[in-house]
Amino acid sequence: MTRKFLFGVIISLLITNLTTxxxxxxxxxxxxxxNFSVQVNKNEAVATINNKEIFYDDWIGxxxxxxxxxxxxxxxNKEVVFQLAKEQGIDINQKLIDRELSLLFxxxxxxxxxxxxxxxEKWEQRLLYRLYMEELLTQDISVDEGAIRKYYENHGGxxxxxxxxxxxxxxxxxxxxxxxxxxxxxxxxxxAALAREYSIDENTKSDGGYLGFYTETTEFLxxxxxxxxxxxxxxxxxxxxxxxxxxxxxxxHRRLPSISFSYxxxxxxxxxxxxxxxxxxxxxxxxxxxxxxxxxIYGNY
Numbered sequence: 001m002t003r004k005f006l007f008g009v010i011i012s013l014l015i016t017n018l019t020t021x022x023x024x025x026x027x028x029x030x031x032x033x034x035n036f037s038v039q040v041n042k043n044e045a046v047a048t049i050n051n052k053e054i055f056y057d058d059w060i061g062x063x064x065x066x067x068x069x070x071x072x073x074x075x076x077n078k079e080v081v082f083q084l085a086k087e088q089g090i091d092i093n094q095k096l097i098d099r100e101l102s103l104l105f106x107x108x109x110x111x112x113x114x115x116x117x118x119x120x121e122k123w124e125q126r127l128l129y130r131l132y133m134e135e136l137l138t139q140d141i142s143v144d145e146g147a148i149r150k151y152y153e154n155h156g157g158x159x160x161x162x163x164x165x166x167x168x169x170x171x172x173x174x175x176x177x178x179x180x181x182x183x184x185x186x187x188x189x190x191x192a193a194l195a196r197e198y199s200i201d202e203n204t205k206s207d208g209g210y211l212g213f214y215t216e217t218t219e220f221l222x223x224x225x226x227x228x229x230x231x232x233x234x235x236x237x238x239x240x241x242x243x244x245x246x247x248x249x250x251x252x253h254r255r256l257p258s259i260s261f262s263y264x265x266x267x268x269x270x271x272x273x274x275x276x277x278x279x280x281x282x283x284x285x286x287x288x289x290x291x292x293x294x295x296x297i298y299g300n301y
Contacts, residue, residue: 069298077285078129080292085132092131095259096269099161100127102256106164106213110253113235131272133285138275151270152263160260163216165229166253168209170194171201171246178240178247185237191251200246209251225250 040046045053084090104123105111111119168191172178181194192208199205214221222245228238232252240247276283 072296072298073286076289076294076296077133080288080294081129081133081136081285084136084288084291085128088136090132090135092128092135093265093269095261095265096131096159097124097127099159099259099261102161102164102259105166105254105256110166110168110210116254131269133288134272134276134283136285136288137279137283138272141275141278143271143274147274148267148270149263151274152266155270156261156263156266159266161256161258163258164213164256165215165226166213166255167211167221167225167229168192168195168251168253169201169204169211169225170199170209170249171243172198173200173246175240175247178249181249182237182240185249191237213254213256222248230255 040056042056044056046056046059047054101120101123108119170178170181170191172181177198181198184194185191190208192210195209196205199209201209204210211221214226216226218226222243224241224243225248228241229250229252232238232250234252234254236252238248238250238252240249242248281287
């Protein structure tokens with residue numbers, strides 16, 4: 001995973017958090033209390049400290065004063081980038097998006113079946129924003145073909161993604177207990193709850209048996225786990241089988257396919273990576289405002 005990718009993820013999360021605050025500020029006269037996750041009475045104090053009260057208007061005023069301009073700027077930046085990308089017909093290789101989505105999934109922990117698609121949509125929008133912005137900012141910067149080829153030779157392998165499986169397990173001492181667990185799973189019991197109740201693996205028991213993501217070459221995964229799990233459908237569990245640690249039952253949360261790239265597939269992205277190094281200012285969509293007509297309440301930018 002590249003340092004720039006990690007930086008991009010951090011920036012995306014920051015933008016998302018600021019944009020959430022911005023929802024409260026789109027219309028200053030609207031009843032913003034409706035958007036809070038807690039019940040808010042605008043006529044009562046939102047906090048009291050030794051008889052000193054803080055009221056709703058003070059709170060919202062502080063939010064607007066501290067974050068209002070930056071949140072609005074982030075919303076404008078997103079619109080500027082997507083408008084220009086559409087106008088210029090910028091196309092990002094979907095395999096590159098899929099690879100970075102896979103990396104994000106390996107860091108996200110367990111997601112339910114219903115959570116996966118909405119999460120993909122959110123992440124994809126953030127990734128497209130970053131990649132569109134980088135393309136727009138670097139499209140006029142010339143990069144030597146030889147430099148791109150050398151970059152590929154030195155770093156191309158970092159873009160490969162090995163097939164990965166996300167696993168949980170339950171380990172017990174005897175087959176009788178394993179069969180009992182399987183019967184409860186068949187009846188609809190939670191795998192995580194049963195792991196907490198029955199598993200003898202103290203390292204994963206409190207986490208519902210969660211192991212994480214693994215590839216076929218992962219050294220710390222028992223040798224037969226991958227071959228057993230790869231035969232499963234996502235969100236299903238295996239029959240009990242014997243391991244060196246006891247009787248195991250596996251649960252496959254996710255399977256992420258391998259992704260590889262040719263030089264031609266990576267060439268546009270690597271050109272962007274090298275061109276970004278030529279930009280001496282902070283990389284921001286603010287630099288694109290002069291390409292569109294932006295009018296905002298904070299005046300000229």
